[in-house]
Amino acid sequence: MKHGEKLPSVRQLSKELGVSLVTVQKAYQQLQQRGYVESFQGKGIFVKSTNQKEDVDDLHTSWHMLVPDYVPRAQSLSISQPMRNIRYNLGTASIHGNLLHTEWMKKTAMQVIEENPHMLGQSSSANGDLEFRKAVSDYLQSKQLSIAPEHILAVSGAQQGIELVAKTFIGPNDVVLMEAPTYPGSIDIFKSRGAQIIPIPVEQDGIDTKMLLKLCDQYHPKLLYINPTFQNPTGTTLSVKKRKELVDIAESYHFLILEDDPWSELYFEEKPPAPIKSFDTSGHVIYLKGFSKFLSPSCRIGALVAEGPLLEKLVAARSISDLGSPLLTQKIIAGLLQSKELNKVLQNLRTDLKNRAKQCVQLLHQCSSLLTYRSPSGGNTVWVKLPQNVHADLLLEYCHTKQLTFLPGSACFPTHVPNQYIRISFAGLPLDGLKQSMKILCDTINSLSSTRNQYSLENYPIF
Amino acid sequence: MKHGEKLPSVRQLSKELGVSLVTVQKAYQQLQQRGYVESFQGKGIFVKSTNQKEDVDDLHTSWHMLVPDYVPRAQSLSISQPMRNIRYNLGTASIHGNLLHTEWMKKTAMQVIEENPHMLGQSSSANGDLEFRKAVSDYLQSKQLSIAPEHILAVSGAQQGIELVAKTFIGPNDVVLMEAPTYPGSIDIFKSRGAQIIPIPVEQDGIDTKMLLKLCDQYHPKLLYINPTFQNPTGTTLSVKKRKELVDIAESYHFLILEDDPWSELYFEEKPPAPIKSFDTSGHVIYLKGFSKFLSPSCRIGALVAEGPLLEKLVAARSISDLGSPLLTQKIIAGLLQSKELNKVLQNLRTDLKNRAKQCVQLLHQCSSLLTYRSPSGGNTVWVKLPQNVHADLLLEYCHTKQLTFLPGSACFPTHVPNQYIRISFAGLPLDGLKQSMKILCDTINSLSSTRNQYSLENYPIF
Incomplete structure (x- = not known):
């Protein structure tokens, strides 16, 4: 035609x-x-x-x-953000390879493979390798947690553990309680399940339990997601009193507590309190331990603790998702947990991180008297309140042009979004890189703060 | 009181x-x-x-x-099935360690770690390690697939790939087309997303494309899940003509094809046709390659191929799920794919599996003239039609008392469930175990078949 x-x-x-x-x-x-x-x-x-x-x-x-999808927007946006030209990354809460003992990891990994090469031709069961679960059980004893190997489920990192709990127990309109601010990765997971998220403020000694109790009367929560020790992003630690209170409240209102604990090994002075799970006698707490922050991040292995029918359902959901975690990486993490050098490695890591935190706080102190923050007592981030006339999203846009990034506080709030906070990771870069990055960040904050004509989103050309 | x-x-x-x-x-x-x-x-x-x-x-x-959950029942049931006392497992479609070259895997894994120990202190990006994606790209060339590394996404096994596609693109009441019978693990995934599943019969040369076309007019499918080469469970291979037809139909009706290809390396005579993806010029096919069936199952690594916004959405969903696959296992699979010995390893594996298939078919032949099956030309399973008076679920109950299991055909049908089929995996056991298992299976079939008083579910005491 x-x-x-x-x-x-x-x-x-x-x-x-x-x-x-x-x-x-x-x-x-x-x-x-x-x-x-x-x-x-x-x-x-x-x-x-x-x-x-x-x-x-x-x-x-x-x-x-035109193909409709089910991916929550927040995460899609963060993926499409300009991360390619970033030289100074204060955004990712990881620990730089320089601070990790890769020679120890190498030695252990080689030994594990050398001793049991047949394992390379096998796969793990959906709940996880028994040797791995035994090693985790032994390790948790040191955290005042007495957990039998059959109550442990291997997960491919803590993030997968959160998603597994969400997809097993949370559906449209189920009420999920979350700290505000909280770990951003958890917000996307619960949002993608269609949950109704109720934020609860975080105080100096952790989540506001009075507010929590009030909200429990008003809503019927199904789950509380909490990061009680060196909380991401605020760095606060939940007091023992509040840990016990939480278990009581969960028992009264019959909701689940998902306790995410990636940081408790990385304390700078005092050892933090025992996990909430250690006070749980009625199976209301699901405990999640990621190993990527202090063992090999390359293995991406974590462990989830739950009991009875809850655990059975999680294992069933897991076997639909991906049939289970790789056997090889479970065996290596088991080897690292059983290693005699583990305690020494952890001590060194604590000292190094403590020094880093100190450096970072000094640099913040030199930067501006208008910044508010607390010196961290563990973990690898500092939560900073900006001067009143500096908008965090605007600061980020400026920093991007200087090849620097950090986490804007807005990413950490599930609902109402304050614009005055930022989270700085002080362990993801070599020391030189941290110093350079902090200088750029401070210069940018000061230049924005000192501008008479206060910047706002309205007169900022890009928005 | x-x-x-x-x-x-x-x-x-x-x-x-x-x-x-x-x-x-x-x-x-x-x-x-x-x-x-x-x-x-x-x-x-x-x-x-x-x-x-x-x-x-x-x-x-x-x-x-009392805690409501969102796990589909089918999988929960299969988890609670009595698998503990099983000695003769003809049910799992895995390949026994005896048939895999674990020494080669060991050598490669040790070399990878030795050469790059720092990688143990690093984690992978959500889309996957570049070296891994390059190795996959090179490997796919040999399958007549020209795919750039940036169109490849690392997944923790093919099962995770299916779930990722489902959770990104499938939601309540979306229409998913599936072969009947199909891979059981895929049924649970799409059901758990609330999809409306439309089954399409499988013929000797693969899915019935005429029926497919008819159903496309009636429904508005969003996705077709297909296992075109040595299909699990029937062992059939989709003809080239039908592969091309499928792409045309998907283009006309604008649905996605998810091509799951774990078996195409494991052919016994003729090399199977190139993947459906090789005929796709408009980005309608998402291709999924699992490596657990012929490289190390202990690493549980696969690769997903997609383009443009589809891929971006999949990466976003992935980074919510678990932040990405472990770096270590990606590096090892890359090493195995790049190994000079790969071709020899694959040739040996083909020969071994072919011999196993022959043994299995001979044993079936000796068993009963009332069984119908086709000699497999690849993969590791045989699909068997039982004599008319033998009910597959009943047979399974009897076999369980003899510590034997297989996959009842009913598990493979998404909707209407015929009860006359079973799937036998011939590569999951050592040769002796296979022979013993087949003898027990055949004896049980014959004893059920010859009983004058025909068994039925009604008069079977356990049901």
Whole structure:
């Protein structure tokens, strides 16, 4: 057919070819989407001239854009953020390889493989390798947690553990209580399950339990997600009194507590209190221990503790998701947990992180008297309140142009979003990099803060 | 208070103590659940005698049973099935360690760690390690698939890949087309997303494309899940003609094809056709390659191929789920894919599996003339139709008493469930174990088949 020629009507062609109306309609839609024809309402469909034909690559992409998905927007946006040109990363709460004992990890990994090469041809059961679970059980004893190996489930990192609990127990409109601020990765998970999220403020000694109690009367919570020790992002630690209170409240209102504990090994002075789970006698607490922060992050292995039917359901959900964690990485983490050098490695890591924290706080102190923060007593982040006239999102935009990033506090709030906080990770960079980054950050804060004409989102050109 | 004493009313106590009605109600519920009090409608709540108090352990469990969950029943049931006393496992479609080259895996893994120990202190990005993605890209060239590393996403096994696609693109009432029978693990995933599943029969040359076309007019499918090469469980391979047809249909109706390809390396005679993805010029096919069947199952690593916004959404969903696959296992699989010995290893594995298949078919042949099956041309399973008077679920119950298991065909059908099929895995056991297992299976089939008084579920005592 030639340019401008009219195509037969859908009804007519359907009759001629003996196919359904829908089939012809779809074919015409496809021709149109590929740019071969164009439709004029009331007139019909006509062949387009070839130079009008759109680029195939664009079409490819444009079709993809039409596929509806179930990914929460927050995370999609953070993925598309400009991370490529970042030289100074104060955003990721990881620990730099320089601070980790990779030689020890190497020695242990090689030994594990050397001693049991047949394991490379095997896979793990969905709940996890028994040797790994025994090693975790022994390790948890040192944290005043007496847990049998059969109550432990291997997970591929704490993040997977949170998602596993969410997909097993949380569905549309279930009420989830969260600290505000909290770990951003957990917010996306519960949002993607359609949960109703109720934020609870964090005080100096952890979550506000009075407010929690009040909200329990008003809502019917199904789960509380909490990060009680060196909380991400505020660094606060929940008091023993409040730990016990939480268990009592959970028992009274029959909700689950998901206790996420990636940091408790990394204290700078005093050993933090025993996990909430250690006060739980009625199976209300699911305990989650990630090993990526102090053993090998390359293995991405964690452990989840739960009992009875709760555990059975989690194992069932797990076997649908991915059949279980890799056997090899479980064996290596078991080897590291059983290593005689573990205590020494942890002591060194604590000292190094403590020094880093000190450096970071000194740099903040030199930076501006208008900043508010607390010297961290564990973990690897500092939570900073900016001067009143500096908007965190605006600061981030400026810092991006200088190849620097941090975590804006807004990412940590599940609902209402204050714009005055930022989280700085002080252990993700080598020391030089930290110093340079802090200098750039401080210069930018000071230049924004001192500008008479106060910046706001309204007069900022990019927004 | 004493046995038989009446508690104050909820309203009264609420007033006395100055707490909300709900709080008192909860407290009373808790006392009741713990067995301290009992309620009589219209009369009130009374203190129970102590010997009536239920066992605390039971209560612990009974509370857990009340927590609603979102796990599909099918998988929960299969988890609770009696797998503990199984000696003869013809059910799991894995490959026994004896048939895998664990020495080669060991050598490669040690080399990878030796050469780059720092990697043990690092983690992978959510889309996967670049070296791994390059190795996969090179490897896929040999399968007539030209895929750039940036279109590849590392997954922790093919099962995780299926779940990732499902959770990104499938939600309640979305229409998913599936082969009937199909891989059981995929059914649970799509069911757990609330999908409407439309089954399509499998013919000798793969899925019935005529039926598919008809159903596309009737429904608006969002995704077709297909296992085109040595299909699990039937062992059939989709013809080239049908592969091309599928791409055309997906383009016309704008649905996604999820091509799951764990078996195509393991052919016994002729190399199977190139993947469906190789005929896809418009980004409608998401290709999934698991490496656990022919490289190290202990690493549980696979690769997913997709383009443009589809891929971006998958990466975003992935970073919510578990932040990405372990770096270590990606590095090892990359090493195995790049190994000069890979071709030799694959050739040996093909020969071994072919011999196993031959043995298995001979044993079936000797067993009964009433069995129907096709000699497999690849993969590691045989799909068997039982004699008309033998019910597969009943056979399984009998076999369990003899410590033997297999996969009942019913597990492979998403909707209507025929009861005459079973799937036998011939590579999961050492050769002796296979022979013993087949003998037990055949004896049980023959004894059930020859019984004049035909067994049926109705007169079977256990059901």
